[in-house]
Amino acid sequence: TKILVKALSLETNGSPKKFSDVKPSAWYYEYVNTASSLGIINGNTNGTFGPNNNITRDQMTKMIVLAFEKTVPFPAEAAQKFSDVSKDYWAFGYINKASATEIVKGFGTTFKPLNPATRAQATVMIHRGLSKEQSNLPDAEEVNAFLKAHILKENSLVEAN
Numbered sequence: 814t815k816i817l818v819k820a821l822s823l824e825t826n827g828s829p830k831k832f833s834d835v836k837p838s839a840w841y842y843e844y845v846n847t848a849s850s851l852g853i854i855n856g857n858t859n860g861t862f863g864p865n866n867n868i869t870r871d872q873m874t875k876m877i878v879l880a881f882e883k884t885v886p887f888p889a890e891a892a893q894k895f896s897d898v899s900k901d902y903w904a905f906g907y908i909n910k911a912s913a914t915e916i917v918k919g920f921g922t923t924f925k926p927l928n929p930a931t932r933a934q935a936t937v938m939i940h941r942g943l944s945k946e947q948s949n950l951p952d953a954e955e956v957n958a959f960l961k962a963h964i965l966k967e968n969s970l971v972e973a974n
C-alpha cells in the first residue's frame with residue numbers, strides 16, 4: 814500500500830475506512846487511509862486490514878487496476894488468459910484487465926493468484942502502469958510551438974516599447 818501511494822503521489826480524497834487493526838500511531842496509518850479513501854483498498858469483511866499479512870498477487874493486481882483505472886485505458890472486458898484464474902474467481906476481471914494491458918504477467922499459462930506478491934513484483938507492476946498512463950497533457954511539439962509563439966510575441970512587445 815505504501816509503495817503504491819508513494820509512487821503515484823496519491824492523496825486522501827474523501828473519508829477513509831476505519832480498520833480495527835490500523836491504529837493512528839502506526840507508521841502505515843496515513844498510507845492505508847489514503848488508499849482506502851480512494852477505494853483502492855477495502856480491507857477484510859471482519860473490519861480489519863491485516864497490515865502484517867502478506868499481500869497476494871491477486872490482491873496486488875486489484876489495487877493496481879483500481880489505482881490506475883482513471884489514467885490507463887483498460888479494456889471493458891478481457892478474455893480468460895490464465896488456466897488458474899476461472900471466470901467466476903473474484904479477481905478474474907482485475908487480473909485479465911491488467912494482463913491485457915501488460916501491467917501484469919503470469920508464469921506461462923498460469924498466474925498463481927494466491928502466491929505472495931513481492932516488493933519487486935509490486936514495483937514492476939507500478940512501473941508498467943505508470944508507463945501506460947495517458948493524460949491530457951500536450952505532446953512536446955505542442956509545448957514547443959506554444960513557447961515559440963509566446964517568445965516571439967514577447968520579443969515584438971519588447972521591441973515596440
